[in-house]
Amino acid sequence: MPEVSVVVPVRNAERLIEDCLASIVACEPAEIIIIDGMSTDRTLELAKRFPVRILSDEGRGLPAARMQGAKEARCQRIALIDVDVVLQPGDLAALVDEFDEGGYGGLQAGLESTSGEGYWGRALAHHHRTGRSKHWFGLVATIFDRDEFLSFGLDESFLSGEDIELRWRLQREGRRSGVSTRTVVEHRFDDTFSFALGQWIADGRGLGRMLTKHRARGVRLALLPLAAGVRGVVLSLVRLQPRWIPYYLCFTAFNYAGMVGVAGEKLRRPSRETK
Numbered sequence: 153m154p155e156v157s158v159v160v161p162v163r164n165a166e167r168l169i170e171d172c173l174a175s176i177v178a179c180e181p182a183e184i185i186i187i188d189g190m191s192t193d194r195t196l197e198l199a200k201r202f203p204v205r206i207l208s209d210e211g212r213g214l215p216a217a218r219m220q221g222a223k224e225a226r227c228q229r230i231a232l233i234d235v236d237v238v239l240q241p242g243d244l245a246a247l248v249d250e251f252d253e254g255g256y257g258g259l260q261a262g263l264e265s266t267s268g269e270g271y272w273g274r275a276l277a278h279h280h281r282t283g284r285s286k287h288w289f290g291l292v293a294t295i296f297d298r299d300e301f302l303s304f305g306l307d308e309s310f311l312s313g314e315d316i317e318l319r320w321r322l323q324r325e326g327r328r329s330g331v332s333t334r335t336v337v338e339h340r341f342d343d344t345f346s347f348a349l350g351q352w353i354a355d356g357r358g359l360g361r362m363l364t365k366h367r368a369r370g371v372r373l374a375l376l377p378l379a380a381g382v383r384g385v386v387l388s389l390v391r392l393q394p395r396w397i398p399y400y401l402c403f404t405a406f407n408y409a410g411m412v413g414v415a416g417e418k419l420r421r422p423s424r425e426t427k
Contacts, residue, residue: 154248155182156229157298159221161214163189165235166198168340172235173202179244182227187217215306215314218291222301230298237261237293238338246335251295257327258301258318261293262286262336270343275399276351277341282387283380289329290315293337300327307365313358316373317365352403356410364414377407 158181162169176184184204188196190211199206207224209217222230229248233239243261251259265280267273280286291314304321306314322329341347359373381404388396 154229154245154252155227156231156244156248156295157182157221157225157227158184158231158233158244159187159218159225160184160204160233160235161187161189161209161217161221162191162195162199162235164191164193164195166191166194167342168235169195169198170201171238172233173199173204175237175239176233176244177202178241179239181231181244183225185221185224187221189213189217213308213310214312215308215310219302219306219308222296222298225298228298230296230301232291232294232296234292234339236340238340239293240337243335243337247293247295247332250332250334254330255328256295256330257297257304257322257325258289258329259295260289260291260329260331262332262334263292263339264336265339265341267341268343271395272345272348272399273341273343275396276348278396279384279399279403280339280341283384285380287331288316289319289331291318292339307361310358310361312354313362316358316362320366348399348402349406352406353410353413356407356412357414358410359407360411360414363411374411377404377411380404381407 158176160172160176173184184202186199186204186206188206188208190208196206207220209220218232231244231247247259247261263280263286265277267277304318307317310317319329356377359376362373363371381400384400384403385397388394388400
């Protein structure tokens with residue numbers, strides 16, 4: 153196993169953390185760093201059963217947690233692993249090898265989305281398995297060179313969408329990013345409507361932040377929820393799967409609700425921009 157530090161941001165993840173950490177331990181990384189977002193459930197109690205170092209981001213949010221973990225890492229290679237991801241033995245080593253071979257600035261594992269039996273979880277998993285975003289670089293299970301990642305940084309004003317913003321800056325600097333087709337990990341979704349709603353609103357807010365920060369270049373992002381929603385409805389009809397149509401209608405509506413919320417905040421109080 154190449155030397156790699158694994159950073160796992162968590163917040164109220166008691167249902168997910170044991171499977172995630174057990175799978176990471178089986179990959180035998182050099183260290184595992186937990187960055188806790190002030191959890192109020194049993195997340196930390198469960199995390200302490202594993203060989204991990206636990207720090208707190210003081211509730212500053214996911215981008216801040218990832219940056220803090222990278223700063224604390226001892227290894228030159230870091231892996232950002234979300235708590236809803238489950239690896240197989242050898243996945244980390246394979247992903248690091250591919251990262252080094254391909255000269256990547258950032259390489260995410262492929263994602264196989266799963267859920268329980270609830271409608272909203274199955275719909276989320278179906279969307280992510282069949283949507284175009286499956287092939288978009290993100291930060292769910294991703295390898296970086298530590299120094300380069302810290303140099304690029306993440307915009308901590310984003311609650312979601314910081315992966316899109318980072319991808320744009322990597323492209324601008326001529327650095328390669330991508331999604332592996334050789335190493336695919338399990339990405340789990342919860343089953344409830346409230347979970348799906350949180351995903352949609354967060355995604356919409358991330359797009360809204362991109363619009364306010366990048367202005368003209370970000371305008372095309374405003375069409376993404378509509379395009380994805382229309383595509384989903386059409387494919388549901390073509391494939392005789394009308395059960396997914398309510399999901400895509402909600403997806404579209406609440407993504408735009410999140411975007412509008414960010415625009416309202418911008419009008420009330422201009423936010424400070426970062427790199």
